[in-house]
Amino acid sequence: MARRPLPRILSKDSAQIARTQIARSRELARTAADSATDVLHPLITISRGLRRLASAGRRRWAETPKDKRGPLLFLAASVVLVVVLAPYGPLLAVITLMAASAWQGRDRTPPAPEGPDESQAERLRAVYEALVPHFSVPEDPAPLYTHGGEWEKVVEEHEFDDTGRFGHLVIRYPAYFPDGEAVARARIEQLLTAKAGRGREYHFDWDEAGNRLTVTVLAPLPTDIAAQRFVATPGETVLGFTDPGEVQRTLPLSYGRDRRDVPPVVWRTGVRSTEPHLLAMGHPGSGTSTLLRSIALQALQHGDVLIVDGGGTGEYACLTGRDGVLAVECAPAGALASLEWAAQETERRLIAVNRARQAGDPPPGDTRRPLWLLLDRPTVFTHLAEAEHRKDPQVLLQMPLRHGRAANVTVVVAEQFDSAETLCEAVRQHTRARVVLGPAAPEQVEAVLGLPPHTTPPAQVPAGRGYARLGHGPVHRLQVPRTPDPYDDATSETDREAVLALLPPRTTPVEAITTEPAETAPPTAKAVAAEHS
Numbered sequence: 001m002a003r004r005p006l007p008r009i010l011s012k013d014s015a016q017i018a019r020t021q022i023a024r025s026r027e028l029a030r031t032a033a034d035s036a037t038d039v040l041h042p043l044i045t046i047s048r049g050l051r052r053l054a055s056a057g058r059r060r061w062a063e064t065p066k067d068k069r070g071p072l073l074f075l076a077a078s079v080v081l082v083v084v085l086a087p088y089g090p091l092l093a094v095i096t097l098m099a100a101s102a103w104q105g106r107d108r109t110p111p112a113p114e115g116p117d118e119s120q121a122e123r124l125r126a127v128y129e130a131l132v133p134h135f136s137v138p139e140d141p142a143p144l145y146t147h148g149g150e151w152e153k154v155v156e157e158h159e160f161d162d163t164g165r166f167g168h169l170v171i172r173y174p175a176y177f178p179d180g181e182a183v184a185r186a187r188i189e190q191l192l193t194a195k196a197g198r199g200r201e202y203h204f205d206w207d208e209a210g211n212r213l214t215v216t217v218l219a220p221l222p223t224d225i226a227a228q229r230f231v232a233t234p235g236e237t238v239l240g241f242t243d244p245g246e247v248q249r250t251l252p253l254s255y256g257r258d259r260r261d262v263p264p265v266v267w268r269t270g271v272r273s274t275e276p277h278l279l280a281m282g283h284p285g286s287g288t289s290t291l292l293r294s295i296a297l298q299a300l301q302h303g304d305v306l307i308v309d310g311g312g313t314g315e316y317a318c319l320t321g322r323d324g325v326l327a328v329e330c331a332p333a334g335a336l337a338s339l340e341w342a343a344q345e346t347e348r349r350l351i352a353v354n355r356a357r358q359a360g361d362p363p364p365g366d367t368r369r370p371l372w373l374l375l376d377r378p379t380v381f382t383h384l385a386e387a388e389h390r391k392d393p394q395v396l397l398q399m400p401l402r403h404g405r406a407a408n409v410t411v412v413v414a415e416q417f418d419s420a421e422t423l424c425e426a427v428r429q430h431t432r433a434r435v436v437l438g439p440a441a442p443e444q445v446e447a448v449l450g451l452p453p454h455t456t457p458p459a460q461v462p463a464g465r466g467y468a469r470l471g472h473g474p475v476h477r478l479q480v481p482r483t484p485d486p487y488d489d490a491t492s493e494t495d496r497e498a499v500l501a502l503l504p505p506r507t508t509p510v511e512a513i514t515t516e517p518a519e520t521a522p523p524t525a526k527a528v529a530a531e532h533s
Contacts, residue, residue: 046098049105120160124151127169127195134188135173144174156212166196169215179208182452186442188213189456199459201477203243218243218455221479222262223462226498227294228254228481234302235270235370237295239435239468240480247476265468265476267433269370269410275471276405279423279431280414281448286438287464287480288414289315292374294483295412297502300324303370306342308335308393310377318486323504332384332393339396342373342409346400349407371409373400379415379422394424401430417444435478437466451475 037044064072083089116124128151135145144154159168169192178184189204192215196202205214221241230238231251238251241262250261269276278295282288289311296305296319306326307316320328329335349367356363381393400409413427417440434449439461446452449469455477458465464480486496486503 042102045105046101047105049101049103050097052104053101116158116160119164120158123160123164123166123195124155124158127151127171127192128154130191130195131171131173131188134184134191135177137176140174140176144172161217165200165217166215167217169196171213171215173211173213175211177211179206179211193456200456201458202456204454218477220458221465221477223464223479223482225253225262225479225481226495227297227483227502228498229502230264230298232266232298235268235273237267237269237298238481239265239267239291239295240464240478241265242468242476242478246474265470265478267470271405271408273405275432277401277411277431278413278433278435279427279448280412280435280437281417281420281440281444282414282437282466283417283439285463286461286466288416288435288437289376289485290464290483291435291437291480292316292376292412292414293319293485293499294481296325296372296374297483297499299370299372299410300504303372305372305374306338308338308373308375308378308381310335310375310380312380314487315376315485318499318503321506323507325504332381332388332390335378335381336385336391336393336396339373339393342371343396343399345371346403346407346409349409350403353406368408371407373397373409373411374414375412376414377416377419378413379419382422392424394427397424398426401426420448432471433469435466435468437464437478437480440466445475449475453477 061069083093086092128145128149129147132145132147132149136143143149154172155169156172157168157170158166161167173179185204185206189202192204193202196215196217201218201220203216203218205216207214221243225241230253232238242265244250244263247263247265249263249266251264252259253262267275267278280288280291292307293316296307296316299305300322304324304326305319307319307328309316309328309330312330314330316328319325327334327338329338349371352367353363375397378394378397384390385392397411400407400411403409404411411431413423413431415423436445436448439457442452442457445467449467451469451474453467453475462479464482466478466480467475468478469475482495483499484491484495486499
């Protein structure tokens, strides 16, 4: 009789719960140990002192010559006898022993030196001297900054990292400094970046009311966040991740078997959104196509997606024929026809919603389902339309851009800086959510976002790294989650499986692909085969 296999007790969710409970148990045990250490600290100190006194006694006895040990024992016995016979002698002896043990068992760790050491003081003095020409004027009778002055008067806080460079710095500056002018601020920020050490990102916080400048070194944003299901409600799209202090929300993310809470940049769309459309700018290879793929995978959970790929490189071939993907157009004729349908669909939704409201009924179900229009480099079709004397496809975006919020239609445009001037006025005016990816000059970032970033650019800009601004909000650092093309040869197997797991099923059958054995099969064939396995 064959044995029945034992059921698997721990599933993926139960294993995660078990790991969470183990982590909580370890935290409770650590807290209990710390509390016990605080309560028993006097006893621990006296025990340590007794051990040290005993060690000192044994060492002294071993160093005593053998011919002198007899008189030493007689002297010790006499002292013990006197203590025993004296009034309150044993009690005083115990008190004296405890006091000596407490003194010997005290913590002898040398205290941390107060203030900076010589090299750190030299760095602070160099920063102070460099700021003298910018923070002093001849008319000031009592200047804060003078050559050869005391830097302690202006440096309120300072921290150094393990390499001896600045990690945090708070300095005072005179009230007459024009801290409201961007040019004056830029000079100080450039100077402090050079003095604090290049190759890192710095955040500058100007307190105009208190006349204080806070310089903070920012940790690099995580670049190992793969595509996955984010904990978000319908109408919320995770553009990427930013610094912990910039937003008041975190998302639990999976890192293999571990989980980590990371602050996201969440873009809210829908009928109540104040920034219903988005514009992403960057240079080639900056990650704008990755951002559009990430948005498409999230939008397909609750809506339909129409993709217009002006680059024609097949970046969105993995979405062709998927459930919820209306079309992936790479040709000018197909893009023009799809955008004409999108404009008509927006108008139809507006009419249906208006009629339902006039009748006192809720909007029809087909108008409540979100429709996403994702356009990658639409200016390419603009150039082709001019050459062939056809209609500009960007003209058809005016209806979705102007009335898309009421019709639950969202437009996302990704374009390169070289073709930014070719974007139509409707795209510039109605895309209030802005993203800049890749290496860009501060002037380019300010032209797109409307505000300059309060951080310095990194020395090495990874793909998907940039800045984001939603409406009139602040400028956030942004790192887009890794969402590469699963059919690309350069995509790793881990990222390929992560993206394929998020793709919806196909609505049309895929043609059979004749491949060689698995060892020599190309990545595209492997990806397609993995979908049907």
